Amino acid sequence: MQPFTTPAFLKSASAFDDQTAALGEVRPHPTEESLLQLGHALMTELLDVIADTALEDYQTILGEALIGAFHSAAGRIERDADRARDTMRALDRDFDGSEAADVELQEATAKARAGDAAARATELIRDAAAHGWTVSTGEVWTAWRGSRRGGYLTAAQLEAKHAIRSIRARKSGEADPGGPVIAFRGAPSADTAEDAGRIFDALNWALAQWPDMALATTGAKGSEKLAIKWSQQKGVKLILARADFDAHGKAAPFRANDDLIALEPACCLTLAHSLDQGRCAGGRPFGPAMNLGQKAIEHGVRHVAIRVRSA
Secondary structure: OOOOOOOHHHOOOOHHHHHHHOOOOOOOOOOHHHHHHHHHHHHHHHHHHHOOOHHHHHHHHHHHHHHHHHHHHHHHHHHHHHHHHHHHHHHHHOOOOOHHHHHHHHHHHHHHHHHHHHHHHHHHHHHHHHHHHHHHHOOOOOOOOOOOOOOOOOHHHHHHHHHHHHHHHHHHHHHOOOOOEEEEEEOOOOOOHHHHHHHHHHHHHHHHHOOOOEEEEOOOOOHHHHHHHHHHHHOOEEEEOOOOHHHHHHHHHHHHHHHHHHOOOOEEEEEOOOOOHHHHOOOOOOHHHHHHHHHHHHOOOEEEEOOOOOO
16 A cells, blocks of 8 residues: 555645634544545555455455445435525524524524534545545546524624525535536446557547536446546546436436436547457447447537547
8 A cells, every 4th residue: 555645636725624613613623634544544454454365356345335435424414414504594584583593593503514514524534535445446436326573684694694605606516517518438348558548638638628627427437437537637527427227227328328418518529449459359339439429419519539549
């Protein structure tokens, strides 16, 4: 295992430390750096213990389960914070100007803010564990899935309104790609060094054309995992349109293409088969990648097929 250093894409100029300091808690929160160290240490310990043992065959399941546990916990904490925000809205709507109502509103606001901090702390542990997983294995983890009385506002009401506006803005920002979408679909077998080089070339070209781009893919194994790794290295926002096999069966990869097209991409990149001669000889092109290219043309979206580098 490599010694832990905070990766650039996880650093946030101590935004978490600033966030927790503003809460005014009697008990201090762990620092951002200590949470990142914890996530890395947990993954390091897991991989070190199972290395060269019979459990090594199940390394992927165990590693992803560890990361997924923190992802699930962050979601549960965030849902609790959302319920506190619902309470804030109800209290703000029915505020009667009394001291008791003011105290209750302050408590709901504090609970929501504390929940946001706890969710962020859990996400930091998750992201550090996921980074350690990628560094050690080369695999990229991705998540699956009333009237008021009186003519003035108290300090608690102002803070509650600000908190509500902030969370709406934050969640809107997370849901909004924030820039042009570049869609990519590639063959699972296209995961050789030659494939990776050309995929990265294509994505670097797209980033030069659309500097504020977001990358959209289904997260399938092989070439799409390589594209996800590129997005993490470049700090490019990632949008996952996962194939839902439970709902759509064999048609799921093609229904996922419909989701990609619905994002109104500026360009669709496809790699229908490996560019490695030994890997693609006699093999059939990857149907879902070809289908995305066809859908792009039908919808008037620019389509670029990734090919072997010209001599």
